[in-house]
Amino acid sequence: MRKRTLHRGLTAFWWLTLAFLYLPLAVVVLFSFNATNSAASFTGFSWRWYERLMGNEEILSAFANSMVLAIVSSVVALVIGCVFGYGMYRHRHRKLGWLIVLIYLPIVLPDIVFGISEMAFFVQIHEWTGLLQPGLGTMIIAHVTFQVPFVALIIYSRFVGLDPTLFEAAKDLYATPIKRVLHFMLPTIKPALISAFFLSFTLSIDDFVISFFTAGPESATLPIYIWGAIKRGVSPEINAIATLMIAAVAVAAVLSLVFNRRRPT
Amino acid sequence: MSYIGVTPTARSRAMVSEARHLLLTVAPGASWIFIFLVLPSAYLMGVAFMTNGPYGLPEMPLSLASFERLAGFGFLGWSPGNLYTLLRSLWQTLVSTGLVVVVAYPIAYYITTCREKWRPILLLAVVVPSWTNQVIRTFGWMNLLAPGTPLSGLAEGLGLIAPNMGLYPSNFAVTLGLVYNFLPFMVLPLYGAFEKLDTAQVEAAQDLYASPVRAFWHAVFPQTLPGLLAGIVLVAIPAFGMYVIPELLGGGKGMMLGNLVANQFSGGANWPLGAAGAILMLLATFIGLYVMRRIGKRLGGGEEVVI
Amino acid sequence: MSETITADIADQPGATPAAEETPQEAAGRKASSIEMQGLHKRFGRDTVALDGVDLEIRAGEFFTLLGPSGCGKTTLLRILAGLEEPDDGSLVVGGKTLTEVPPHRRSVNTVFQSYALFPHLSVRDNLAFGLKMRGLPAAERDAKVDEIAEFIKLGDLVDRRVDQLSGGQRQRIALARALVCEPDVLLLDEPLSALDAGLRSQLQVELLRVQKRLGMTFVFVTHDQDEAMVMSDRIAVLNGGNIQQVGAPREVYERPVNAFVARFMGHDNLYPVRERQGDRLTTALGTLTAEEAGEGELLLIRPETLDLLPGEVEGANHVPATVAERLYRGSHAEFRLEIGDTTLQATVNNRGRHLPEVGDRVTVVVAPEDLVTLSE
Numbered sequence: 001m002r003k004r005t006l007h008r009g010l011t012a013f014w015w016l017t018l019a020f021l022y023l024p025l026a027v028v029v030l031f032s033f034n035a036t037n038s039a040a041s042f043t044g045f046s047w048r049w050y051e052r053l054m055g056n057e058e059i060l061s062a063f064a065n066s067m068v069l070a071i072v073s074s075v076v077a078l079v080i081g082c083v084f085g086y087g088m089y090r091h092r093h094r095k096l097g098w099l100i101v102l103i104y105l106p107i108v109l110p111d112i113v114f115g116i117s118e119m120a121f122f123v124q125i126h127e128w129t130g131l132l133q134p135g136l137g138t139m140i141i142a143h144v145t146f147q148v149p150f151v152a153l154i155i156y157s158r159f160v161g162l163d164p165t166l167f168e169a170a171k172d173l174y175a176t177p178i179k180r181v182l183h184f185m186l187p188t189i190k191p192a193l194i195s196a197f198f199l200s201f202t203l204s205i206d207d208f209v210i211s212f213f214t215a216g217p218e219s220a221t222l223p224i225y226i227w228g229a230i231k232r233g234v235s236p237e238i239n240a241i242a243t244l245m246i247a248a249v250a251v252a253a254v255l256s257l258v259f260n261r262r263r264p265t
Numbered sequence: 266m267s268y269i270g271v272t273p274t275a276r277s278r279a280m281v282s283e284a285r286h287l288l289l290t291v292a293p294g295a296s297w298i299f300i301f302l303v304l305p306s307a308y309l310m311g312v313a314f315m316t317n318g319p320y321g322l323p324e325m326p327l328s329l330a331s332f333e334r335l336a337g338f339g340f341l342g343w344s345p346g347n348l349y350t351l352l353r354s355l356w357q358t359l360v361s362t363g364l365v366v367v368v369a370y371p372i373a374y375y376i377t378t379c380r381e382k383w384r385p386i387l388l389l390a391v392v393v394p395s396w397t398n399q400v401i402r403t404f405g406w407m408n409l410l411a412p413g414t415p416l417s418g419l420a421e422g423l424g425l426i427a428p429n430m431g432l433y434p435s436n437f438a439v440t441l442g443l444v445y446n447f448l449p450f451m452v453l454p455l456y457g458a459f460e461k462l463d464t465a466q467v468e469a470a471q472d473l474y475a476s477p478v479r480a481f482w483h484a485v486f487p488q489t490l491p492g493l494l495a496g497i498v499l500v501a502i503p504a505f506g507m508y509v510i511p512e513l514l515g516g517g518k519g520m521m522l523g524n525l526v527a528n529q530f531s532g533g534a535n536w537p538l539g540a541a542g543a544i545l546m547l548l549a550t551f552i553g554l555y556v557m558r559r560i561g562k563r564l565g566g567g568e569e570v571v572i
Numbered sequence: 573m574s575e576t577i578t579a580d581i582a583d584q585p586g587a588t589p590a591a592e593e594t595p596q597e598a599a600g601r602k603a604s605s606i607e608m609q610g611l612h613k614r615f616g617r618d619t620v621a622l623d624g625v626d627l628e629i630r631a632g633e634f635f636t637l638l639g640p641s642g643c644g645k646t647t648l649l650r651i652l653a654g655l656e657e658p659d660d661g662s663l664v665v666g667g668k669t670l671t672e673v674p675p676h677r678r679s680v681n682t683v684f685q686s687y688a689l690f691p692h693l694s695v696r697d698n699l700a701f702g703l704k705m706r707g708l709p710a711a712e713r714d715a716k717v718d719e720i721a722e723f724i725k726l727g728d729l730v731d732r733r734v735d736q737l738s739g740g741q742r743q744r745i746a747l748a749r750a751l752v753c754e755p756d757v758l759l760l761d762e763p764l765s766a767l768d769a770g771l772r773s774q775l776q777v778e779l780l781r782v783q784k785r786l787g788m789t790f791v792f793v794t795h796d797q798d799e800a801m802v803m804s805d806r807i808a809v810l811n812g813g814n815i816q817q818v819g820a821p822r823e824v825y826e827r828p829v830n831a832f833v834a835r836f837m838g839h840d841n842l843y844p845v846r847e848r849q850g851d852r853l854t855t856a857l858g859t860l861t862a863e864e865a866g867e868g869e870l871l872l873i874r875p876e877t878l879d880l881l882p883g884e885v886e887g888a889n890h891v892p893a894t895v896a897e898r899l900y901r902g903s904h905a906e907f908r909l910e911i912g913d914t915t916l917q918a919t920v921n922n923r924g925r926h927l928p929e930v931g932d933r934v935t936v937v938v939a940p941e942d943l944v945t946l947s948e
Contacts, residue, residue, distance in 0.1 A: 017372055021394045021448070024405025031408060041413075080294045082326040085270050086291025099291065101554060102298050106465075108498070108504025108557070112523045113306070113543045116530050120312060120540070123294035145301045148294050162691075168655050169688035171675040173702035173753065183705070187692045205444075208400045209508055213530070223398045230404055230513065242401040249396045253389060278656060 003108070025246055032239035039262035049240035059241060066205060068204040069136060069221060073143035074200035081200075082146065082152025082193065088152060088157035102200070103149045115213030118142050123213065142214040143207065147200040154199065158192035202252065306547065313540035323536045331537035348527065351545075354522040356506045357436070361443035365451045365500050366493065368444065375454035375493075377462070385481040388456060395449045403442055403513045410438050410514070445490025447503070449498035458492025468532040491560050506546040520548065582733040603632040603789045604666030606652070611661035613647050613813075617668040621647040622658070623813035630806075631666075634783050636792045640836070641839075645793045648810070649759050652791060653682045666756050676705070681750035682722035682759040685744045685766070687801055689734045696730050696906060702753040720752040724782070740771045747779070751786070758783075760792045764799065776802055784878035797837050801825060809833050827872070830947050834872055840917050841873040845945060853945070856914040860889050861940045868945035875919040877942035880907065880928060895932045909936065 035044035053059055088103075093119065106114070118141075122132045132138055170184040185195070208223040213226060222241065229238050273431070313331055315323035333350075337343050376387045394402065409416055412431030420426045432438055463486065470484030473476070508523035522542055529539025606629040613622040622644045629635045637645035651655040651663060654675035662938050663671045670678055681702065689698050696717060703713045721730050724744055729737065737745065743763055750758055760779075764772045779801055783790045794800050801821040809816045809824060809832075817829045828834035831842055843855035845868075851861050855871050865871070884892050893916065897908035905927050907918045918936065920927070930932050 007378065010371055010378070013371055017368060019391060019449075020445070021391065024402055024409055024445070025394060025397060027408045028401065028405045039304070044286075058290075080297060083290050084294030087287060087294075090290065091287045094287070097558075099295060100558070102295055104554055104557060105550075106298060106302055108502055108553050109302070110503050110523070110546050112506050112508045112527055113309070113546045113550070114302070116526065116539060116543060117305035117309040118301065119530065120536065122307050126307065141301055145298060148297060153292060163686050163688055165684045165686050165688040166690060168653075168675075169682070169684060169690070170701075171655065171679075172653055172682045173749070174676045174705040175701075176676055176705075179705055183701075184690065188690070190692070202396055206396065206398050208398060213527075214370060223400050226398070226404070227400050230400070230407070238404060242398075242404060246378050246397050249393065253393045253396065 009221060020025070024180045028239050028242045029246060031236060032243040034236060036238045047254075049236045052237055053240050053244075056237070058220075059222075059225060059237075062220050062222045065136065065219055066223075069143060069211070070138050070201050070204035073147060073204050074139045074197055076140070077144045077151050077200050078193065078197050081142075081148040081196065082155050082189075085152040085155025092160070097253050103152060106146045111207075111209035114146065115142075115210040118145075118210070119213040131217065134214065134219075135217045138214045138216070139211055139219060139221075142210050143204045146210065147203055150199055150203065151196040154192050154196040155189060158189050162188065169246040181185035198252065202249075205248075222224060273282060309540050309543055311540075312536050315537050315545050317535045317537045320462050320534065322534070323540075331535070331541040333501060334406050334535070334538045335541045350520050351521070351526050353436070354505055357439060357443060357507075357511075357521060358501050361440050361447065361504055362501045363506065364440070364444045365447050366497070369448055369451035369455055369496065370489075370493075372448075373459050376452075376456055377459040388453070391452050392449045395446070399446065399457040400513075402446065406438065406442055406445065407433060407513060410441075415496055433514050434519055436515065436519050438514035439511050439519045439521070442514045443504050443507060446507075446510060447500040450503075450513050452501040454495040454499065455489060456492075458489040462488050494556060498556050502546075502549050502553040505549050594809060603787050605629060605631040606757060606789065606791070607662075607664040608651075609662050609664075611648070611651060611663070611668060613644075613651065613656065614659055620813045622651075622661075625661070625810075625815055625817065627808060627815060629789060632787045633946045634780070634790045634792065634803055634805045636794060636800040636804040636807045638794060638807050638836070639812060640795055643810040644813040645795075645810050645815075646761060647760055649682075649791060649793050652757065653680055653759050654678050655682075662682065677772075679753075679756045680759060681753050681755040681757075682761060683743075683746045683763045684761045685749050687738075687746040689742055689745060689749070689761075691734055693734070695726075695732050695734060695737070696836055698734065698745060699730070699749050699752055701749065706753070716752055720748045724748045724751070738769055740775065743767065744778075747782070751782070751788075755788075757789045757791060760790060762794055763792075765794070765796075772799075779803070797825075809836060811836075827944055828872065828946055831870055834870075834946060839872055839874060841875060843871045843873070843914070845869050845871055851940070853943075857891055857911050857916065860891075860938055860943065862943035862945070863940040865943045865945045868947045870946050870948060872944045872946055873916065873938060874890070874942065875906070875917040877939060878916075878918040878920075879921055879937040880918060880929060881935040881937060882926060882932070883935065884933055887935075887937070889938040889940060891936040893934055893936050894932050895928050895934060897926070898930055900927070909934070911936075 001225075003263065030042060033045050033047070034042050035048070072146055088099065094117040118138070119134075122134060122138050125132045126134070132141075149223060166184070166188070167180075170180045208227060209223050212224055212227065215221070220228070226238055226241060229235060310443060310501070312323045314327050314329065316326060316328050316330060318324035335347055337345055337347050372391065376384055376391075379387060408414070410432035411417065414430050414431070417426070417431045420432055421428055421430075426435075466488070467480065467484045469560065470480040473480075473483075506523050508527050511519050511521040511524055512527075515524075522545065526539045526542040529535045529542070606627075608625055608627045611622050611625040614620050625648060637648055639645045647656060651658050652665075654670065654673060658671065661671070665678070665680065671682075689695075692699065693701065697716045699720065700713045703716060708716075717730070721727075724747065726744060727747060729741055730747065734742070734745075743766075744764065747941075764775055767775065768854070771791060776799065792800075792803060796937075801824075804821055806818060806820055807824050808818045811832050817824055817833045819827075824833065825837050828837055828839070834842060843857060845853050845855055847854035847859075851863065851865075852859055853865065853871055854863055857873075860871075862871075881890075891911055893909035893911045895907055896915065899906040902922065904919055904921050907920065907928070909916045909918055916936065917945045
């Protein structure tokens with residue numbers, strides 16, 4: 001009996017926590033449809049904030065910047081991280097302690113230290129050489145830096161999960177080094193590559209602090225635009241953009257669930 | 266039958282080619298992180314020991330002035346502002362990490378008691394909110410805690426806050442925002458620990474210690490300790506360096522170290538002072554990395570905590 | 573070389589293969605001999621895997637590398653496959669030096685212990701992998717895959733996914749995947765060790781039949797001496813990176829050259845020779861007469877060569893003993909006998925005759941021609 005009460009209590013606690021987790025998002029979504037610009041009470045349904053978004057050049061360019069940044073950095077990180085993850089796997093029997101520290105550094109380092117280090121460094125290099133002008137380029141570099149470890153770890157753990165003799169079987173069955181990559185390694189890790197790409201993409205879209213400090217005047221992304229809008233004074237338009245971004249994440253979550261389910265284990 | 270023997274250098278040749286392979290695969294990623302993160306961090310640490318120039322940029326000669334400023338010694342003598350900020354950061358980190366543990370522990374356990382096919386979905390339900398941008402999530406809390414909202418009204422009715430003040434900006438709002446932000450970071454490693462829990466040990470403990478509290482303490486808790494420690498590292502270090510949440514929810518009196526550092530690189534520019542603050546966070550990071558590696562070793566080296 | 577596998581089989585429909593064509597005859601058409609000289613391999617600084625191995629494997633032979641784990645048999649196989657490069661020595665297959673040729677350029681294929689089927693491919697694509705890598709056009713690949721599927725009797729397995737196969741089915745797919753490439757030499761790395769006993773003996777027979785039909789050179793690695801004896805034309809017993817003995821199964825079992833081989837083949841009745849006068853050898857069992865026992869310092873008595881007579885009977889090579897233990901196994905019974913301070917194992921076929929009980933006095937009869945001596 002006592003066990004049952006415990007389980008009931010836990011279930012109630014679970015639903016409370018879920019409410020806690022989704023309440024702030026629900027509020028944003030709800031108020032994006034508010035007829036007036038009151039932040040305190042919902043006065044009626046309307047699309048007006050979404051209509052206003054469409055005409056806002058600044059938002060559209062921020063959206064474009066976000067997409068370019070996310071896609072380019074994810075692709076670069078995928079290539080570098082994939083090779084990195086394979087190298088870690090191939091040489092896992094060596095002492096690679098320093099490499100592990102290097103990989104975890106971008107994951108553990110607080111965003112603010114990450115952001116200002118790169119900003120200070122880029123500014124200094126720019127002063128000396130004229131290279132690394134703050135803008136999309138510096139942002140891409142910064143994003144790749146925090147995406148690479150995640151890609152490498154995902155690819156690494158996929159390889160570790162494989163039967164190591166598969167590599168030998170491919171050699172044994174006449175596959176040259178290039179054919180081994182094309183016909184064995186890449187197809188085998190394809191699911192891991194896809195999920196690494198999506199994770200990189202999400203990390204990039206999600207980031208605000210590092211983008212904020214490495215951005216140039218012309219390269220504001222959506223989160224940077226939202227930040228500025230909040231600082232200037234809350235406007236319901238923010239609710240509308242935020243809702244669109246939440247919707248995108250929700251779609252990604254459902255997709256990842258479907259994708260994970262369909263994949264045979 | 267003619268044959269060619271392998272020269273004795275075959276071994277060393279194989280070793281050289283292996284080393285070259287290691288270099289080719291690992292070097293691009295490793296040097297990327299080294300050039301674009303390790304070098305900048307080192308540069309930042311150097312900046313902390315330089316003098317503040319007229320435009321807030323670092324200049325020679327080397328000095329410890331920025332550390333003195335960080336401790337509160339300025340042109341006008343000692344002031345406690347920076348020290349308060351530091352203490353507030355520590356306090357917020359401590360309280361929010363503690364609260365996150367208190368919430369995440371039962372949640373992680375609850376998920377493991379559910380049917381196996383539901384577990385990934387429940388886990389996903391906890392993680393999905395953290396996929397939205399931090400700024401948006403914090404903005405959601407601003408909406409919820411603003412003056413005139415039901416939550417603020419409730420707090421007013423209970424006499425917790427003055428009328429028409431709202432729950433934000435305040436230190437309470439920052440704590441709430443931190444707990445909200447970091448909850449998934451604790452649930453994931455704890456869930457991993459609970460899933461691997463050896464139930465035979467728990468049953469044996471129930472036999473031996475009888476009382477559920479003691480059984481928990483002797484059999485369950487030690488087994489979840491690695492997950493708990495990993496979770497604490499994943500929560501406490503970024504919480505200590507948090508910037509967005511105190512900036513939006515804290516106001517002037519809710520400032521944390523992250524805001525102090527960030528402000529030195531934007532408005533009231535003083536790079537060396539900001540860098541000195543960042544060194545504290547770097548120290549916290551290295552302690553965290555060290556703890557992570559120790560946990561990793563104790564789990565047999567192969568285990569990796571991936572967020 | 574142009575004949576396909578089914579053409580080979582079509583020559584001899586339904587017949588037991590050995591009756592129609594000997595492996596040597598088949599080998600004349602397709603099979604390669606292997607020569608290894610002075611192969612050395614070290615791992616790290618101290619681990620010696622191969623300590624100078626010289627070995628010749630004949631064309632069309634079912635050859636087994638037998639030994640305990642760590643004896644170097646797997647390393648030797650991996651050197652044959654090209655997955656490991658020897659530190660020193662040479663390897664010649666079918667007259668071609670392969671010592672430094674990478675695995676993808678050797679006409680040698682392996683059936684791996686874990687089968688190593690590619691999880692991202694269907695069974696059909698797994699079977700066609702080697703042919704595709706060699707650049708065969710799709711139509712030819714399909715034809716060859718169909719041939720091999722029929723030959724190994726894979727039936728509808730070809731259209732399944734790899735994760736839908738049982739252990740025995742995976743094993744057969746792995747075999748087919750290697751065979752379809754028509755290699756000069758097929759290597760098998762403990763391919764049956766993951767299967768349960770019933771399936772294992774069934775697949776042993778199947779494997780043997782395949783090898784005899786194709787006349788291909790098979791090099792088989794196992795640590796199981798029973799399996800080695802059932803399957804092999806010849807066996808090489810390895811220990812500590814050295815070859816101990818090479819010979820036909822009967823030779824290795826009945827005339828082991830040293831104590832290691834004898835013990836590995838399952839013999840326990842080994843007794844140091846204390847004194848030797850012509851044919852008369854004195855051991856802890858007493859003095860026995862031997863015929864052509866050799867000059868070794870250990871006497872080997874195989875348990876199944878012994879006869880037990882009830883009671884004490886006088887005679888040449890008659891040794892009185894007490895039954896200390898009896899294990900009844902149905903077809904035969906195993907006895908542990910005490911003779912003075914030493915023990916002797918004896919195996920007696922159950923022909924429905926009287927079987928001595930524990931505690932009985934018996935007389936062990938040793939035939940002089942069954943005694944062998946060997947070195948330590």
